[in-house]
Amino acid sequence: MSYTKSAGRLLVVVLAVAGLAEAQGFRWPEEPENLKALPASVKGRELGSIMRGFASALDVRCQYCHVAQAGLELDPMDLMTFDFASDENPRKNKARTMLRMVGVINDDHLSKLGVTASDRVRVDCVTCHRGQSRPEMLGDVLATTIAEDGVEAAIEKYRELRESHYGGFSYDFSPGVLGSLGESLLSEGEVEVAIRMLALENEQNPDFAYGHYLSGMAHDEAGHGPEAIQHMEKAVALAPDGQKPFFQRSLEKLKNDGR
Numbered sequence: 001m002s003y004t005k006s007a008g009r010l011l012v013v014v015l016a017v018a019g020l021a022e023a024q025g026f027r028w029p030e031e032p033e034n035l036k037a038l039p040a041s042v043k044g045r046e047l048g049s050i051m052r053g054f055a056s057a058l059d060v061r062c063q064y065c066h067v068a069q070a071g072l073e074l075d076p077m078d079l080m081t082f083d084f085a086s087d088e089n090p091r092k093n094k095a096r097t098m099l100r101m102v103g104v105i106n107d108d109h110l111s112k113l114g115v116t117a118s119d120r121v122r123v124d125c126v127t128c129h130r131g132q133s134r135p136e137m138l139g140d141v142l143a144t145t146i147a148e149d150g151v152e153a154a155i156e157k158y159r160e161l162r163e164s165h166y167g168g169f170s171y172d173f174s175p176g177v178l179g180s181l182g183e184s185l186l187s188e189g190e191v192e193v194a195i196r197m198l199a200l201e202n203e204q205n206p207d208f209a210y211g212h213y214l215s216g217m218a219h220d221e222a223g224h225g226p227e228a229i230q231h232m233e234k235a236v237a238l239a240p241d242g243q244k245p246f247f248q249r250s251l252e253k254l255k256n257d258g259r
């Protein structure tokens with residue numbers, strides 16, 4: 001929903017830049033000088049729509065991959081200041097590697113699944129990138145932050161990302177993501193860190209029964225009996241009817257073990 005909004009906003013900016021640039025004399029080249037990954041037939045407006053697709057899939061602007069003409073200062077609003085044929089920006093070659101990868105995925109692998117060509121789902125830049133220049137899942141971003149800068153930094157990171165990206169499709173803020181991270185931390189023996197991430201899950205998604213269940217398990221592992229039982233009771237109370245027996249059994253087990 002808000003992705004469409006932000007993609008829409010970006011598209012408006014990109015179109016505005018392109019429109020402005022055309023007024024300034026920029027034309028999508030009818031004879032591109034330096035295509036190494038796109039089919040040689042690509043030119044003009046088709047090239048334009050591919051480039052705008054790159055920019056919007058990664059949520060970046062042209063200068064993310066392209067450099068200024070020799071001797072000119074880059075003005076991002078003036079496409080006449082760019083040297084689009086230059087390979088000086090290393091990201092341009094990375095994008096070529098990506099183009100070839102996408103070609104292999106679609107043509108060599110997906111084509112073998114037996115889906116007729118007209119029905120086939122095509123992988124595109126946005127399939128993975130989802131408005132990120134380096135596509136990373138929320139749980140992985142947080143796990144890396146925990147490993148590098150600690151759990152407080154990860155909690156801060158989560159709040160920042162939620163503030164800037166909630167409702168978009170770059171990061172998944174739905175219930176369960178922090179829970180899964182907590183679960184994997186628990187399995188690695190990082191009980192205290194798991195408890196913190198699960199507390200964040202409970203704070204953000206207070207009605208998510210499974211989050212409280214996981215907090216119950218984590219507190220139990222840490223030897224915090226009363227907190228464990230408190231969370232498990234909450235899980236039982238919040239669970240949909242069909243799931244109540246599962247949480248109820250866990251609660252009884254905690255109570256029995258505590259005796």
Ligand code: HEC
Nearest residue numbers: 032033034035036037038051054062065084085092095096
């Ligand atoms: C993610 C990286 C990326 C972004 C962002 C990007 N481009 Fe490109 N661009 C490329 C790559 C890669 C090629 C070369 C494709 C090939 O080798 O087949 C290219 C080629 C071009 C060319 C052809 C140059 C020539 O003569 O060979 C033009 C023009 C161009 N881009 C314009 C733009 C504009 C304008 C924007 C912003 C709206 C933009 N690009 C955004 C990666 C990018």
Ligand code: HEC
Nearest residue numbers: 054091094095098099102123124125127128129133134135
């Ligand atoms: C199958 C998933 C996938 C698809 C499809 C994909 N990418 Fe990527 N791309 C990645 C991943 C993952 C990385 C990050 C690699 C890393 O840095 O570890 C990446 C990195 C990049 C980078 C380097 C970013 C940086 O700053 O380091 C560029 C540029 C890029 N992709 C462009 C594209 C373009 C353009 C397309 C479409 C032609 C595309 N990608 C399609 C997964 C994908």
